[in-house]
Amino acid sequence: MVIIVDYGMGNLHSVLKAFKRLQIPAQISSDPEIIQNASQLILPGVGNFKRGMYNLTQRNLIEPLNNAVLNNKVPVLGICLGMQLMTKHSEEGNVDGLGWIDAKTMGFNFSSIDNSNLHIPHIGWNNVNCASENPLFANMESDPHFYFVHSYYVSCASPENVAGTTHYGNTFVSAISINNIFATQFHPEKSHDIGLTLLKNFTELS
Numbered sequence: 648m649v650i651i652v653d654y655g656m657g658n659l660h661s662v663l664k665a666f667k668r669l670q671i672p673a674q675i676s677s678d679p680e681i682i683q684n685a686s687q688l689i690l691p692g693v694g695n696f697k698r699g700m701y702n703l704t705q706r707n708l709i710e711p712l713n714n715a716v717l718n719n720k721v722p723v724l725g726i727c728l729g730m731q732l733m734t735k736h737s738e739e740g741n742v743d744g745l746g747w748i749d750a751k752t753m754g755f756n757f758s759s760i761d762n763s764n765l766h767i768p769h770i771g772w773n774n775v776n777c778a779s780e781n782p783l784f785a786n787m788e789s790d791p792h793f794y795f796v797h798s799y800y801v802s803c804a805s806p807e808n809v810a811g812t813t814h815y816g817n818t819f820v821s822a823i824s825i826n827n828i829f830a831t832q833f834h835p836e837k838s839h840d841i842g843l844t845l846l847k848n849f850t851e852l853s
Contacts, residue, residue, distance in 0.1 A: 692728025
């Protein structure tokens, strides 16, 4: 069963509703044992990086998550803040993350760009330039559009971990794929049918 990790931050019920539309069994849980024994994990998230890491620590979820993802190789999909929490460190709060990917989370800075129309946060629909033949984006048209809401983005040290990029002022990483670890900066649960396709693709990866 797909387990949606509840650490007190995130679009939990929107994600659950998306899986119900797909008729894929899923549940929300903060139980470390359930999380550790999931067949697939969703790490959602909306809000502050520092608060997210604090909540994961306070709920004793870091060890079971590490065991599931790093040791048992359970497929995991991070969404928005969930993707950022997978990085080693964030400028938001100057705090370390889970460290599952060799990357850091950085804030948008458009001071060097002569375009006053760019606003932070980045909100709305934008296209994703997908890596060729990545299974996360199977059965989609080229450069599909997804819904974004974020002020920070992920900078990956290894280009081979990048599954998709998006341009907003600068080109940033909008999707990650490394072994059993997947993540999207955009919200598939808010991206209508194309988002449902991505969630379905994820559940079929294992």
